[in-house]
Amino acid sequence: MVPEEKTRVDFNAPISLVDQADVVADLLNVSRTQLLIEALRDEIEELATDGGFRRMISDAYYSGEIDFETVESILGTEEAMRMKLLRASLNRDPPEPQVESELPPPAEFYDGDVPEWTPHDEADDTESRA
Known part of the structure; x- marks a missing residue:
C-alpha cells in the first residue's frame, strides 16, 4: 500500500x-x-451512514459540485458507481422509437370499427363508492 x-x-x-x-x-x-x-x-x-448526509452528497454529485472520486472516498466504490450510473442515465436522451413503415389506419389496427370511450354514470358506478 x-x-x-x-x-x-x-x-x-x-x-x-x-x-x-x-x-x-x-x-x-x-x-x-x-x-x-x-x-x-x-x-x-x-x-x-446518515441518510440526510448521503442525500447531500448525492445532490452535490448530481449538480457537479463534487466529483466521482470525492463520492468514492466518502461513501465507497459501490455507492459511487451506483450514483455514476444513475447520473449517466439521467443525462442521456431517451431513445426515440423509429417506425420503418406507415402506421395502419385505426380501423385496420383495431380490426374493424374503432371503439369509442364513453364514461359511465357515476351513480351507477358502485366500485368507486367502496
Whole structure:
C-alpha cells in the first residue's frame, strides 16, 4: 500500500479542547495529530451512514459540485458507481422509437370499427363508492 500524500493543516481550537485531546493522546500513547486524524476519520465514517448526509452528497454529485472520486472516498466504490450510473442515465436522451413503415389506419389496427370511450354514470358506478 502506497502511503497517502499528506498536507499540513493549521486551525484554531479552544484551549480546553486541545488540553483534552492532549490528555487522551497521552493515555492512548499516540500523538495529538494521530488522535485528530482518527477522530476525523471516525466522524466522516459516521456521517457516511446518515441518510440526510448521503442525500447531500448525492445532490452535490448530481449538480457537479463534487466529483466521482470525492463520492468514492466518502461513501465507497459501490455507492459511487451506483450514483455514476444513475447520473449517466439521467443525462442521456431517451431513445426515440423509429417506425420503418406507415402506421395502419385505426380501423385496420383495431380490426374493424374503432371503439369509442364513453364514461359511465357515476351513480351507477358502485366500485368507486367502496
